[in-house]
Amino acid sequence: VAVGLNPPAQLLPVVGVRLAATAAAIRYQGRLDVALIELAPGSRIAAQFTRNAFRAAPVVIARRHLAARASRYLLINAGNANAGTGVNGIEDCLAACTALAAKTGCQPDEVLPFSTGVIGERLPVDRLVRALPAALSELAPDAWLRAAEAIMTTDTVVKDASRVVTIADQRVSITGIAKGAGMTRPDMATMLAFIATDARVPQAMLDAALRIAVDASFNCITVDGDTSTNDACVLIATGHSGVDIDTDAARAQFQSSLNETANELAQAIVRDGEGASKFITVVVTGAATVDEARRVAFTVAHSPLVKTAFFASDPNWGRILAAVGRADVEDLAIEGVEIFLDDVCVARSGAVAQEYTEAAGRRVMGQSEIVVGVDMHRGACSFRVWTSDLSYEYVRINAEYRS
Amino acid sequence: VAVGLNPPAQLLPVVGVRLAATAAAIRYQGRLDVALIELAPGSRIAAQFTRNAFRAAPVVIARRHLAARASRYLLINAGNANAGTGVNGIEDCLAACTALAAKTGCQPDEVLPFSTGVIGERLPVDRLVRALPAALSELAPDAWLRAAEAIMTTDTVVKDASRVVTIADQRVSITGIAKGAGMTRPDMATMLAFIATDARVPQAMLDAALRIAVDASFNCITVDGDTSTNDACVLIATGHSGVDIDTDAARAQFQSSLNETANELAQAIVRDGEGASKFITVVVTGAATVDEARRVAFTVAHSPLVKTAFFASDPNWGRILAAVGRADVEDLAIEGVEIFLDDVCVARSGAVAQEYTEAAGRRVMGQSEIVVGVDMHRGACSFRVWTSDLSYEYVRINAEYRS
Numbered sequence: 001v002a003v004g005l006n007p008p009a010q011l012l013p014v015v016g017v018r019l020a021a022t023a024a025a026i027r028y029q030g031r032l033d034v035a036l037i038e039l040a041p042g043s044r045i046a047a048q049f050t051r052n053a054f055r056a057a058p059v060v061i062a063r064r065h066l067a068a069r070a071s072r073y074l075l076i077n078a079g080n081a082n083a084g085t086g087v088n089g090i091e092d093c094l095a096a097c098t099a100l101a102a103k104t105g106c107q108p109d110e111v112l113p114f115s116t117g118v119i120g121e122r123l124p125v126d127r128l129v130r131a132l133p134a135a136l137s138e139l140a141p142d143a144w145l146r147a148a149e150a151i152m153t154t155d156t157v158v159k160d161a162s163r164v165v166t167i168a169d170q171r172v173s174i175t176g177i178a179k180g181a182g183m184t185r186p187d188m189a190t191m192l193a194f195i196a197t198d199a200r201v202p203q204a205m206l207d208a209a210l211r212i213a214v215d216a217s218f219n220c221i222t223v224d225g226d227t228s229t230n231d232a233c234v235l236i237a238t239g240h241s242g243v244d245i246d247t248d249a250a251r252a253q254f255q256s257s258l259n260e261t262a263n264e265l266a267q268a269i270v271r272d273g274e275g276a277s278k279f280i281t282v283v284v285t286g287a288a289t290v291d292e293a294r295r296v297a298f299t300v301a302h303s304p305l306v307k308t309a310f311f312a313s314d315p316n317w318g319r320i321l322a323a324v325g326r327a328d329v330e331d332l333a334i335e336g337v338e339i340f341l342d343d344v345c346v347a348r349s350g351a352v353a354q355e356y357t358e359a360a361g362r363r364v365m366g367q368s369e370i371v372v373g374v375d376m377h378r379g380a381c382s383f384r385v386w387t388s389d390l391s392y393e394y395v396r397i398n399a400e401y402r403s
Numbered sequence: 404v405a406v407g408l409n410p411p412a413q414l415l416p417v418v419g420v421r422l423a424a425t426a427a428a429i430r431y432q433g434r435l436d437v438a439l440i441e442l443a444p445g446s447r448i449a450a451q452f453t454r455n456a457f458r459a460a461p462v463v464i465a466r467r468h469l470a471a472r473a474s475r476y477l478l479i480n481a482g483n484a485n486a487g488t489g490v491n492g493i494e495d496c497l498a499a500c501t502a503l504a505a506k507t508g509c510q511p512d513e514v515l516p517f518s519t520g521v522i523g524e525r526l527p528v529d530r531l532v533r534a535l536p537a538a539l540s541e542l543a544p545d546a547w548l549r550a551a552e553a554i555m556t557t558d559t560v561v562k563d564a565s566r567v568v569t570i571a572d573q574r575v576s577i578t579g580i581a582k583g584a585g586m587t588r589p590d591m592a593t594m595l596a597f598i599a600t601d602a603r604v605p606q607a608m609l610d611a612a613l614r615i616a617v618d619a620s621f622n623c624i625t626v627d628g629d630t631s632t633n634d635a636c637v638l639i640a641t642g643h644s645g646v647d648i649d650t651d652a653a654r655a656q657f658q659s660s661l662n663e664t665a666n667e668l669a670q671a672i673v674r675d676g677e678g679a680s681k682f683i684t685v686v687v688t689g690a691a692t693v694d695e696a697r698r699v700a701f702t703v704a705h706s707p708l709v710k711t712a713f714f715a716s717d718p719n720w721g722r723i724l725a726a727v728g729r730a731d732v733e734d735l736a737i738e739g740v741e742i743f744l745d746d747v748c749v750a751r752s753g754a755v756a757q758e759y760t761e762a763a764g765r766r767v768m769g770q771s772e773i774v775v776g777v778d779m780h781r782g783a784c785s786f787r788v789w790t791s792d793l794s795y796e797y798v799r800i801n802a803e804y805r806s
Contacts, residue, residue: 051729052725052728052729053727053729053736053737054724054725054728054729055728084720084721084724084753084755085753086738086754088754089754119721120754229725229728304707304793305801308797308798308801311798312802317523318486318522318523318632322455322457322522322632324456324457325455325456325457325458326454329456332456333456335489347487349489349490350457350487350488351487351488351489351490351491351492351523352523391798392795392798392799394707394711395711395793395794395795395797398707398708398711398712399711399712399714399715399717
């Protein structure tokens with residue numbers, strides 16, 4: 001069902017990272033639902049968390065632990081978000097970290113917790129803790145795919161990306177996994193992404209690299225405009241390849257590969273979006289400012305009218321033009337805006353383009369992947385958003401989820 | 404199908420206003436689709452138009468004519484929005500005004516044109532003009548309901564409101580009609596509302612009264628967040644009752660009745676919203692600023708996750724709290740926010756309320772009319788939005804409309 005997604009790739013091990021996945025019956029029976037990631041001493045971590053003011057307990061604790069000291073373990077569960085659980089949720093989360101610390105000899109604040117699943121229910125800490133010995137005994141460098149499976153909730157496919165980068169004739173690996181099938185639904189919260197490299201990256205550079213990669217990927221996708229209480233994206237650099245990212249050229253190469261990895265994971269979330277039957281790229285060009293381009297792109301991408309038109313394969317350029325018109329762009333003369341579906345110009349001068357034919361529009365709209373181009377002809381700035389269509393299936397998933 | 408709407412009321416004539424409706428086959432066959440409203444000389448008009456930068460030809464022309472001189476006729480057609488029609492659309496619109504002027508002896512700029520219907524197709528001016536003699540011959544003071552029928556597009560019910568106000572022991576009438584079933588779908592554009600009174604109101608007061616009424620009614624509703632290319636709300640004061648609105652008390656009384664009329668029409672649009680099965684009032688209180696309250700109310704009202712939960716009668720307070728959390732409120736401590744479904748407190752201190760029971764939540768969610776209360780406990784400002792749920796039917800209507 002996911003739009004244009006390939007089967008899982010070969011996921012390269014990252015020297016210094018071991019993973020395990022196990023079934024703890026947090027909510028689901030008979031499937032992997034706990035992932036454990038162990039980091040070699042000296043690993044550096046950067047992380048970005050949800051901007052939603054309603055933060056789940058694990059987000060509160062992970063931020064606190066990250067600020068306290070270098071992390072040794074990431075403990076992730078699916079099936080329960082531990083969000084909307086108040087003070088109890090914080091205590092449950094800390095109990096899980098403490099239990100893992102006791103079993104491994106590290107400190108509780110060397111554990112970063114992550115949760116995804118239903119909101120408003122207590123985390124079954126006992127079941128989570130009982131699963132830890134099995135997870136610890138199975139830690140292995142090649143368990144990325146099993147970990148990707150364990151963090152799924154209503155995802156229909158695993159999300160993964162992996163590549164080798166040659167930097168100054170030396171090879172480093174970048175491997176990542178993600179989950180998320182809406183951006184996102186707060187009761188089956190969340191977008192989570194974990195990316196690791198064995199390159200050696202200074203902390204400030206690692207923080208900046210993640211911010212850049214996330215801004216151009218996970219922050220440019222939308223399924224339904226809802227951000228979650230648990231969203232997190234983590235970037236780990238173990239340094240165990242011995243390859244230093246210490247020149248401008250190396251940094252550029254590393255950033256480029258990291259961006260590609262993040263883009264692949266972010267696209268996978270949209271391609272597996274709730275009820276998605278189309279993968280839509282909205283590209284706004286010719287804007288006076290990036291902020292203006294961003295606003296137009298998201299207004300088009302969020303419009304239920306535009307999204308249902310894509311679901312119906314209807315080349316309804318009027319809906320796109322109307323979305324551009326209400327994006328609150330100062331002094332916008334709509335006559336200057338051109339709208340494209342792939343290479344077909346559909347609207348110009350506030351009306352249908354002279355050369356446009358309904359047949360050409362229908363041809364593009366029949367595709368499973370479509371680029372909507374909005375050329376504003378008033379500047380040199382641009383922005384790109386990936387999104388999906390709005391289908392019956394989206395309503396069904398979100399209306400029937402709790403029953 | 405419309406939620407909680409009564410059959411059309413008795414619509415009181417407004418002295419100085421005559422109306423007619425006729426079938427011109429603009430798009431539909433065998434139904435009224437042209438309305439004509441004639442105003443007595445000396446009538447004053449206030450109007451508010453769409454804020455969408457993508458404005459239909461009749462919006463451009465109506466604004467121009469309104470600025471030029473006092474209007475004598477409003478000419479409204481359904482079935483074709485004359486939007487996205489470029490220079491041709493302007494010419495078509497002017498041709499219709501000129502034809503009506505020739506037949507009545509007024510000037511073309513004494514005619515205000517309004518259109519609603521499909522975007523991007525030429526207005527069939529010939530058919531519109533051919534219908535004018537019949538319309539002119541049928542002008543009558545009691546044709547409000549027929550006019551309300553003529554301006555419908557995919558509305559399932561007529562929208563009307565009428566009341567008598569006693570001001571300083573004298574009676575004045577306020578009668579209004581509206582159309583719209585989304586807020587709105589730009590290809591079957593539009594929200595249109597025409598309200599008239601026989602009170603005598605100074606122009607500046609009339610303008611201010613309309614602005615106040617619209618801000619508290621039509622600007623507080625949303626079905627899908629899409630504003631249209633043709634939205635217009637017109638307020639006419641003929642003065643033919645001889646009753647002057649010239650004291651503070653009279654003004655307050657007039658404003659209050661005008662607000663009620665506008666609210667009734669605005670609510671009717673939401674109650675007849677595309678695919679609506681629930682009428683939802685979102686009330687945000689305790690906000691630090693009105694703008695903050697407004698942002699929170701609309702974020703909740705626009706959230707597809709919240710709207711599908713209402714469709715499913717699921718008391719999913721996590722989705723509401725998460726929408727509040729992402730409304731971009733500065734320094735929001737989510738622990739301070741209380742969420743109510745009618746009188747049932749569902750969330751407090753970032754978790755489910757202690758006294759809450761799923762049974763109590765389900766009882767409220769099973770109703771066809773629900774008030775969502777969000778008390779932010781950080782100030783004295785508030786805002787209220789009316790909206791509907793998100794159903795399969797919404798997707799069907801908007802996906803299948805053009806086929």
